[in-house]
Amino acid sequence: MKFTKMHGLGNDFVLIDCMEQEVKNPSQLAQEMCDRNFGIGADGLVLILPSDLAEADYRMRIFNPDGSEPQMCGNAIRCFAKYLYERELTEKTKLNIETLAGIIRPELILKDGAVELVKVDMGEPILRRSEIPMEGEEQEQVIKEELAVGTEVFEVTAVSMGNPHCIIFVDDIEEIELSNWGPQIETHKVFPEDINVEFIEVLNQDEIEMRVWERGAGITLACGTGACASTVAAILNGYTNRKITVHLAGGDLVIEWADNNNRVYMSGPATEVFEGEWKL
Numbered sequence: 169m170k171f172t173k174m175h176g177l178g179n180d181f182v183l184i185d186c187m188e189q190e191v192k193n194p195s196q197l198a199q200e201m202c203d204r205n206f207g208i209g210a211d212g213l214v215l216i217l218p219s220d221l222a223e224a225d226y227r228m229r230i231f232n233p234d235g236s237e238p239q240m241c242g243n244a245i246r247c248f249a250k251y252l253y254e255r256e257l258t259e260k261t262k263l264n265i266e267t268l269a270g271i272i273r274p275e276l277i278l279k280d281g282a283v284e285l286v287k288v289d290m291g292e293p294i295l296r297r298s299e300i301p302m303e304g305e306e307q308e309q310v311i312k313e314e315l316a317v318g319t320e321v322f323e324v325t326a327v328s329m330g331n332p333h334c335i336i337f338v339d340d341i342e343e344i345e346l347s348n349w350g351p352q353i354e355t356h357k358v359f360p361e362d363i364n365v366e367f368i369e370v371l372n373q374d375e376i377e378m379r380v381w382e383r384g385a386g387i388t389l390a391c392g393t394g395a396c397a398s399t400v401a402a403i404l405n406g407y408t409n410r411k412i413t414v415h416l417a418g419g420d421l422v423i424e425w426a427d428n429n430n431r432v433y434m435s436g437p438a439t440e441v442f443e444g445e446w447k448l
Protein backbone atom coordinates (compact mmCIF):
# COMPACT_ATOMS: atom_id res chain seq x y z
CA MET A 169 0.00 0.00 0.00
CA LYS A 170 1.59 3.28 -1.13
CA PHE A 171 1.18 6.25 1.20
CA THR A 172 2.34 9.83 1.61
CA LYS A 173 3.01 11.55 4.93
CA MET A 174 2.01 15.21 5.08
CA HIS A 175 1.24 17.80 7.74
CA GLY A 176 -0.50 21.12 8.22
CA LEU A 177 1.30 23.01 11.00
CA GLY A 178 2.40 19.75 12.60
CA ASN A 179 -1.08 18.21 12.51
CA ASP A 180 0.12 15.16 10.60
CA PHE A 181 -1.58 12.69 8.28
CA VAL A 182 -1.03 9.56 6.27
CA LEU A 183 -2.63 10.06 2.85
CA ILE A 184 -3.63 7.09 0.72
CA ASP A 185 -4.48 7.61 -2.92
CA CYS A 186 -7.43 5.25 -3.44
CA MET A 187 -7.79 5.91 -7.15
CA GLU A 188 -5.82 2.72 -7.84
CA GLN A 189 -5.59 1.09 -4.42
CA GLU A 190 -8.36 -0.21 -2.20
CA VAL A 191 -8.55 0.20 1.57
CA LYS A 192 -10.81 -2.53 2.95
CA ASN A 193 -11.04 -1.52 6.63
CA PRO A 194 -10.01 2.15 6.99
CA SER A 195 -10.95 2.36 10.67
CA GLN A 196 -8.62 -0.53 11.55
CA LEU A 197 -5.88 0.74 9.22
CA ALA A 198 -6.06 4.21 10.81
CA GLN A 199 -5.47 2.74 14.26
CA GLU A 200 -2.48 0.75 13.00
CA MET A 201 -0.86 3.42 10.79
CA CYS A 202 -1.39 6.35 13.19
CA ASP A 203 0.25 4.53 16.10
CA ARG A 204 3.44 6.45 16.92
CA ASN A 205 5.27 3.41 18.24
CA PHE A 206 4.04 0.50 16.15
CA GLY A 207 2.98 2.35 12.99
CA ILE A 208 3.93 5.39 10.90
CA GLY A 209 2.60 7.87 13.44
CA ALA A 210 -0.06 10.44 12.55
CA ASP A 211 -3.05 12.41 13.82
CA GLY A 212 -5.24 10.94 11.09
CA LEU A 213 -5.58 8.72 8.03
CA VAL A 214 -6.83 10.47 4.89
CA LEU A 215 -8.33 8.64 1.92
CA ILE A 216 -8.31 10.25 -1.53
CA LEU A 217 -11.38 8.96 -3.36
CA PRO A 218 -13.43 9.69 -6.47
CA SER A 219 -16.74 11.45 -5.84
CA ASP A 220 -20.12 10.43 -7.25
CA LEU A 221 -21.36 14.00 -6.91
CA ALA A 222 -21.45 16.02 -10.14
CA GLU A 223 -20.33 19.20 -8.33
CA ALA A 224 -17.33 17.59 -6.58
CA ASP A 225 -13.85 16.92 -7.99
CA TYR A 226 -12.82 14.35 -5.36
CA ARG A 227 -13.99 12.94 -2.04
CA MET A 228 -12.01 13.07 1.21
CA ARG A 229 -12.51 10.65 4.10
CA ILE A 230 -10.58 11.13 7.33
CA PHE A 231 -10.15 8.74 10.26
CA ASN A 232 -8.92 9.66 13.73
CA PRO A 233 -6.15 7.56 15.37
CA ASP A 234 -8.83 5.81 17.46
CA GLY A 235 -10.52 4.63 14.23
CA SER A 236 -13.52 6.99 14.40
CA GLU A 237 -14.54 8.90 11.28
CA PRO A 238 -15.05 12.65 11.80
CA GLN A 239 -16.94 14.85 9.36
CA MET A 240 -14.07 17.13 8.38
CA CYS A 241 -10.47 18.12 8.99
CA GLY A 242 -9.21 21.59 8.12
CA ASN A 243 -5.49 20.83 8.13
CA ALA A 244 -5.99 17.60 6.18
CA ILE A 245 -7.99 19.26 3.42
CA ARG A 246 -5.12 21.67 2.71
CA CYS A 247 -2.77 18.67 2.41
CA PHE A 248 -5.37 16.88 0.26
CA ALA A 249 -5.63 19.80 -2.20
CA LYS A 250 -1.86 20.22 -2.45
CA TYR A 251 -1.43 16.48 -3.06
CA LEU A 252 -3.99 16.51 -5.92
CA TYR A 253 -2.31 19.46 -7.60
CA GLU A 254 1.29 18.30 -7.21
CA ARG A 255 0.50 14.73 -8.34
CA GLU A 256 -1.29 16.23 -11.39
CA LEU A 257 -4.57 14.62 -10.38
CA THR A 258 -6.06 18.03 -11.19
CA GLU A 259 -5.04 21.16 -13.04
CA LYS A 260 -7.58 23.24 -11.14
CA THR A 261 -6.46 25.63 -8.42
CA LYS A 262 -10.01 25.91 -7.04
CA LEU A 263 -11.44 22.57 -5.97
CA ASN A 264 -14.73 21.20 -4.70
CA ILE A 265 -14.16 18.35 -2.27
CA GLU A 266 -16.92 16.11 -0.97
CA THR A 267 -16.70 15.49 2.78
CA LEU A 268 -19.12 14.37 5.49
CA ALA A 269 -19.47 18.10 6.28
CA GLY A 270 -20.64 18.82 2.72
CA ILE A 271 -18.66 20.33 -0.16
CA ILE A 272 -15.54 22.14 1.07
CA ARG A 273 -13.67 24.45 -1.32
CA PRO A 274 -9.85 24.69 -1.11
CA GLU A 275 -7.99 27.15 -3.33
CA LEU A 276 -4.29 26.72 -4.03
CA ILE A 277 -2.29 29.94 -3.79
CA LEU A 278 0.73 29.58 -6.05
CA LYS A 279 4.08 31.37 -6.00
CA ASP A 280 6.46 30.76 -8.91
CA GLY A 281 4.32 27.74 -9.87
CA ALA A 282 4.60 26.08 -6.44
CA VAL A 283 1.86 25.81 -3.82
CA GLU A 284 2.62 28.43 -1.17
CA LEU A 285 -0.60 28.40 0.81
CA VAL A 286 -4.05 26.84 0.67
CA LYS A 287 -7.07 29.04 1.34
CA VAL A 288 -10.17 27.04 2.18
CA ASP A 289 -13.81 28.08 2.06
CA MET A 290 -14.89 26.06 5.11
CA GLY A 291 -18.59 26.86 4.74
CA GLU A 292 -20.97 28.35 7.30
CA PRO A 293 -20.60 27.64 11.03
CA ILE A 294 -23.41 25.75 12.75
CA LEU A 295 -24.51 27.36 16.02
CA ARG A 296 -27.88 25.81 16.92
CA ARG A 297 -27.51 23.72 20.08
CA SER A 298 -29.10 20.51 18.81
CA GLU A 299 -26.98 20.64 15.65
CA ILE A 300 -23.64 20.91 17.50
CA PRO A 301 -24.92 18.45 18.88
CA MET A 302 -25.34 19.33 22.56
CA GLU A 303 -27.96 18.03 25.01
CA GLY A 304 -30.32 20.45 26.79
CA GLU A 305 -33.03 22.93 25.97
CA GLU A 306 -32.83 24.12 22.34
CA GLN A 307 -31.02 27.43 21.77
CA GLU A 308 -29.97 29.42 18.69
CA GLN A 309 -26.44 29.73 20.11
CA VAL A 310 -24.51 28.28 23.04
CA ILE A 311 -22.37 31.14 24.31
CA LYS A 312 -20.45 31.08 27.58
CA GLU A 313 -22.67 28.46 29.16
CA GLU A 314 -21.52 26.99 32.46
CA LEU A 315 -20.40 23.37 32.21
CA ALA A 316 -19.50 21.41 35.33
CA VAL A 317 -16.53 19.12 34.75
CA GLY A 318 -15.31 17.24 37.81
CA THR A 319 -14.47 19.86 40.43
CA GLU A 320 -14.35 22.73 37.91
CA VAL A 321 -16.96 24.86 36.11
CA PHE A 322 -16.01 26.09 32.63
CA GLU A 323 -17.82 28.69 30.51
CA VAL A 324 -18.18 27.04 27.09
CA THR A 325 -19.10 28.33 23.65
CA ALA A 326 -20.11 25.60 21.17
CA VAL A 327 -19.57 25.82 17.42
CA SER A 328 -19.72 23.16 14.71
CA MET A 329 -17.74 23.43 11.48
CA GLY A 330 -19.34 20.17 10.39
CA ASN A 331 -17.50 18.63 13.35
CA PRO A 332 -18.21 19.77 16.92
CA HIS A 333 -16.06 22.14 19.00
CA CYS A 334 -16.24 23.31 22.61
CA ILE A 335 -14.37 26.60 23.06
CA ILE A 336 -13.25 27.92 26.44
CA PHE A 337 -11.70 31.38 26.89
CA VAL A 338 -9.08 31.63 29.62
CA ASP A 339 -6.74 34.32 30.96
CA ASP A 340 -3.57 32.25 30.75
CA ILE A 341 -3.48 29.37 28.31
CA GLU A 342 -0.24 27.94 29.72
CA GLU A 343 -1.90 27.24 33.07
CA ILE A 344 -4.47 24.85 31.60
CA GLU A 345 -3.92 21.14 32.29
CA LEU A 346 -4.97 20.11 28.78
CA SER A 347 -4.35 16.39 29.22
CA ASN A 348 -6.55 16.41 32.35
CA TRP A 349 -9.50 18.55 31.16
CA GLY A 350 -9.38 17.66 27.45
CA PRO A 351 -10.56 14.03 27.74
CA GLN A 352 -13.14 14.85 30.42
CA ILE A 353 -14.77 17.55 28.26
CA GLU A 354 -14.38 15.49 25.04
CA THR A 355 -16.52 12.71 26.51
CA HIS A 356 -18.84 14.85 28.70
CA LYS A 357 -22.39 13.46 28.66
CA VAL A 358 -23.76 16.76 27.33
CA PHE A 359 -21.99 16.07 24.00
CA PRO A 360 -23.61 12.93 22.51
CA GLU A 361 -21.04 12.66 19.66
CA ASP A 362 -18.10 13.71 21.86
CA ILE A 363 -16.35 16.98 21.04
CA ASN A 364 -13.06 18.69 20.18
CA VAL A 365 -11.88 21.02 22.95
CA GLU A 366 -10.14 24.37 22.39
CA PHE A 367 -8.72 26.60 25.12
CA ILE A 368 -8.25 30.16 23.89
CA GLU A 369 -6.35 33.16 25.18
CA VAL A 370 -7.33 36.40 23.45
CA LEU A 371 -4.12 38.38 22.81
CA ASN A 372 -5.78 41.40 21.16
CA GLN A 373 -8.57 42.10 18.65
CA ASP A 374 -6.56 40.54 15.80
CA GLU A 375 -4.86 37.55 17.46
CA ILE A 376 -5.75 34.62 19.64
CA GLU A 377 -3.68 31.72 20.97
CA MET A 378 -5.14 28.23 20.98
CA ARG A 379 -4.39 24.86 22.55
CA VAL A 380 -6.42 21.90 21.40
CA TRP A 381 -7.50 18.48 22.59
CA GLU A 382 -8.93 16.66 19.55
CA ARG A 383 -11.73 14.14 19.69
CA GLY A 384 -10.32 10.72 18.84
CA ALA A 385 -6.74 12.00 18.75
CA GLY A 386 -5.78 13.85 21.97
CA ILE A 387 -3.39 16.81 22.03
CA THR A 388 -2.33 17.92 18.55
CA LEU A 389 -0.14 20.81 17.37
CA ALA A 390 -2.94 22.38 15.32
CA CYS A 391 -6.57 21.95 14.35
CA GLY A 392 -7.99 23.80 11.33
CA THR A 393 -11.67 23.31 12.08
CA GLY A 394 -10.86 24.17 15.71
CA ALA A 395 -9.19 27.44 14.67
CA CYS A 396 -12.26 28.30 12.56
CA ALA A 397 -14.70 27.42 15.35
CA SER A 398 -12.62 29.39 17.90
CA THR A 399 -12.58 32.46 15.64
CA VAL A 400 -16.37 32.29 15.31
CA ALA A 401 -16.61 31.91 19.11
CA ALA A 402 -14.27 34.87 19.68
CA ILE A 403 -16.38 37.05 17.37
CA LEU A 404 -19.66 35.89 18.97
CA ASN A 405 -18.25 36.84 22.37
CA GLY A 406 -17.19 40.28 21.08
CA TYR A 407 -13.46 39.67 21.60
CA THR A 408 -12.01 40.05 18.11
CA ASN A 409 -12.36 41.43 14.60
CA ARG A 410 -13.73 39.20 11.85
CA LYS A 411 -10.32 38.38 10.36
CA ILE A 412 -7.66 37.24 12.81
CA THR A 413 -4.46 35.22 13.22
CA VAL A 414 -4.75 32.08 15.31
CA HIS A 415 -1.46 31.08 16.95
CA LEU A 416 -1.19 27.32 17.46
CA ALA A 417 1.62 25.17 18.82
CA GLY A 418 2.57 24.21 15.23
CA GLY A 419 2.28 27.68 13.66
CA ASP A 420 -0.25 30.25 12.52
CA LEU A 421 -3.53 30.17 10.59
CA VAL A 422 -5.38 33.21 9.26
CA ILE A 423 -9.12 32.83 9.73
CA GLU A 424 -11.91 35.09 8.51
CA TRP A 425 -15.65 34.84 9.23
CA ALA A 426 -17.00 36.96 6.39
CA ASP A 427 -19.98 39.13 7.26
CA ASN A 428 -21.26 39.35 3.69
CA ASN A 429 -21.90 35.62 3.24
CA ASN A 430 -21.50 34.05 6.73
CA ARG A 431 -18.76 31.73 5.43
CA VAL A 432 -15.48 30.96 7.21
CA TYR A 433 -12.16 31.10 5.33
CA MET A 434 -8.95 29.46 6.55
CA SER A 435 -5.48 30.12 5.07
CA GLY A 436 -2.39 28.13 5.94
CA PRO A 437 0.39 25.90 4.66
CA ALA A 438 0.54 22.21 3.77
CA THR A 439 3.78 20.24 3.75
CA GLU A 440 4.79 16.88 2.30
CA VAL A 441 7.27 14.94 4.45
CA PHE A 442 7.90 11.57 2.78
CA GLU A 443 6.43 8.73 0.75
CA GLY A 444 6.48 5.07 1.70
CA GLU A 445 5.01 1.60 1.36
CA TRP A 446 3.00 -0.16 4.07
CA LYS A 447 3.15 -3.95 4.24
CA LEU A 448 -0.36 -5.40 4.32
Ligand SMILES: N[C@@H](CCC[C@H](N)C(=O)O)C(=O)O
Nearest residue numbers: 238241242243331391392393
Ligand atom coordinates in the same frame (compact mmCIF):
# COMPACT_ATOMS: atom_id res chain seq x y z
N1 LIG B 1 -7.28 18.10 12.98
C1 LIG B 1 -8.48 18.37 12.34
C2 LIG B 1 -9.75 17.83 12.90
C3 LIG B 1 -9.78 16.30 12.84
C4 LIG B 1 -11.09 15.69 13.28
C5 LIG B 1 -11.35 15.81 14.76
N2 LIG B 1 -10.41 15.08 15.55
C6 LIG B 1 -12.80 15.33 15.04
O1 LIG B 1 -12.97 14.20 15.51
O2 LIG B 1 -13.72 16.09 14.78
C7 LIG B 1 -8.56 19.76 11.76
O3 LIG B 1 -7.49 20.28 11.38
O4 LIG B 1 -9.64 20.30 11.58
